[in-house]
Amino acid sequence: MAISSNGNHRVYTAPRLIQSKPLVQVRGLARSYGKIAAVADVSFDVYPAEILGIVGESGSGKSTVLRLLNLEEPATAGTYSLDMPGYAGVDLFALDRFAQRDVRIYNIGIVYQNPHLGLRMKYTSSGNVAERLLITGERTFATLRQAAKESLEASEFPINRMDDQPNKLSGGMQQRVQLAKAIALKPRLLLLDEPTTGLDVSVQALVLDTLKRLQRERQITIIIVSHDLGVIRMLADRVIVMRHGRVVESGLTDQVLEDPQDAYTQQLVHAKL
Numbered sequence: 455m456a457i458s459s460n461g462n463h464r465v466y467t468a469p470r471l472i473q474s475k476p477l478v479q480v481r482g483l484a485r486s487y488g489k490i491a492a493v494a495d496v497s498f499d500v501y502p503a504e505i506l507g508i509v510g511e512s513g514s515g516k517s518t519v520l521r522l523l524n525l526e527e528p529a530t531a532g533t534y535s536l537d538m539p540g541y542a543g544v545d546l547f548a549l550d551r552f553a554q555r556d557v558r559i560y561n562i563g564i565v566y567q568n569p570h571l572g573l574r575m576k577y578t579s580s581g582n583v584a585e586r587l588l589i590t591g592e593r594t595f596a597t598l599r600q601a602a603k604e605s606l607e608a609s610e611f612p613i614n615r616m617d618d619q620p621n622k623l624s625g626g627m628q629q630r631v632q633l634a635k636a637i638a639l640k641p642r643l644l645l646l647d648e649p650t651t652g653l654d655v656s657v658q659a660l661v662l663d664t665l666k667r668l669q670r671e672r673q674i675t676i677i678i679v680s681h682d683l684g685v686i687r688m689l690a691d692r693v694i695v696m697r698h699g700r701v702v703e704s705g706l707t708d709q710v711l712e713d714p715q716d717a718y719t720q721q722l723v724h725a726k727l
Contacts, residue, residue, distance in 0.1 A: 475537050477502045477642060477675045478523075483532035485518050492518045494699040496532070502642070503673040507690030507707060509680060509722070515699035516679045517567075520647050523677065524564050525554045536561060538642065559589055563636030567648035569628040572635065575621040579631045580606065582620065586638045601638070609634040610664045626657035630664070637668065644669075646678040650685055662688055683723065687711055695719045 476499035483496040493515040500506045508516040522529050525546060533545040538561055546557055566572045573582050583602035592598055606616055611630040620628050629649055636644060646665070650658040666689065669676055680686055686693055686707060693710050695703040695718070703716040714720045 474502055476500060477504075477537050478677070479533075479535045479537075480523075481533045483519065483522060483534065484530045485515075485522055485527070486530045491699050493522070496696075496699075496701055498694060498701070498704070500675055500677060502675055503669065504692070505669060505676040505678065505690045507678050507680065507686035507693040508696060509683060509686055509693060510696035511681065511722070513698075514696040516696050517647055518699075519696075520564075520645050520677065520679050523643075524562055524645055525558050536643065559586075560639055561641050562643045562645065563639075563641040564645040565629065565632045565636050565647065565649045567651050569620060569625070569632055572632040573620045573628065576619055578617045578619055579611065579623070579627075579634075580616040582631055583635045583638050586635050590639070602634075605634040605638045606631070608637060608668065610660070624657075626653050626661060629653070629661055633661075633664070633668075637672070637674070640672070642675055644674050644676045646676060646680075648680055648682075649678070650680070650682065658685070665689060683711060695722065 478498075478500035480499075481497045483493055484491065485493040496515075496519060498506070508519060510516045521527055523534065529547050532547070534547055535541065535544055536546065536557070541557065541561075546554060549557070564572065574585070577585065580599060580602040583605050584598040587598055587601050592601075603613060603616060607613060609630045611627065611634055615623065615627065620631055623631070633649075649665075650661055653661065662685065665676070668674060676689075678686070678689060690707045692705065693707045694701050695710065695716065697718045703710060703714065703719045710719065711723055714723050
């Protein structure tokens with residue numbers, strides 16, 4: 455792990471073996487609800503094709519961070535930028551809602567813990583994916599269907615079920631439909647909020663294998679939030695540990711999980727043993 459100073463913020467970055475600019479830069483991120491600070495002074499970088507895990511107990515602020523990165527709600531303080539054409543160095547929180555919508559649609563994909571947040575349960579699975587593709591202006595049914603099929607195939611969804619509604623599918627299949635929808639427009643940043651919660655261990659392994667393959671083949675940058683340290687160990691290059699809305703420890707995943715330095719991280723790791 456490398457910790458640098460940027461004003462008053464501690465910035466958690468990847469080792470300098472990575473010779474590229476960060477894709478994601480977050481500085482002093484905060485989000486309060488009334489007098490309750492859900493996130494306070496969170497700063498980190500994520501590099502292209504890197505997988506960053508964010509862990510912590512319920513209420514630690516990790517899912518709030520993900521919602522902020524998806525521009526679903528405003529930050530109370532801090533800046534957030536993506537190194538992408540037209541947006542390099544731009545604070546995305548300062549954009550108007552129409553510009554934020556464009557950033558979210560074309561550059562960011564998200565898979566929610568609850569599929570009902572990411573899918574229309576009474577649409578077909580292919581229709582859910584095609585809905586995202588409609589944003590590009592394509593209106594030819596055959597083209598939309600073929601593109602939706604290709605995205606579903608990439609997420610390893612069984613194509614013979616592509617006309618089934620998500621409410622008729624298993625939890626694992628619903629997550630694959632969400633994943634297909636999230637990657638349909640080939641975003642460079644993919645956000646995952648507890649994507650394997652509630653799935654059987656064998657199904658979890660299949661979903662994680664699919665994510666690792668997609669990351670490798672498409673060079674997608676991934677930020678994954680999970681309470682399951684086994685999932686983080688399998689998937690993430692680096693990990694951030696959060697407690698009470700703040701980062702308490704950060705580093706290479708194996709380093710943090712094998713030799714935690716912070717007392718809270720030690721408690722978290724030992725509780726999972």
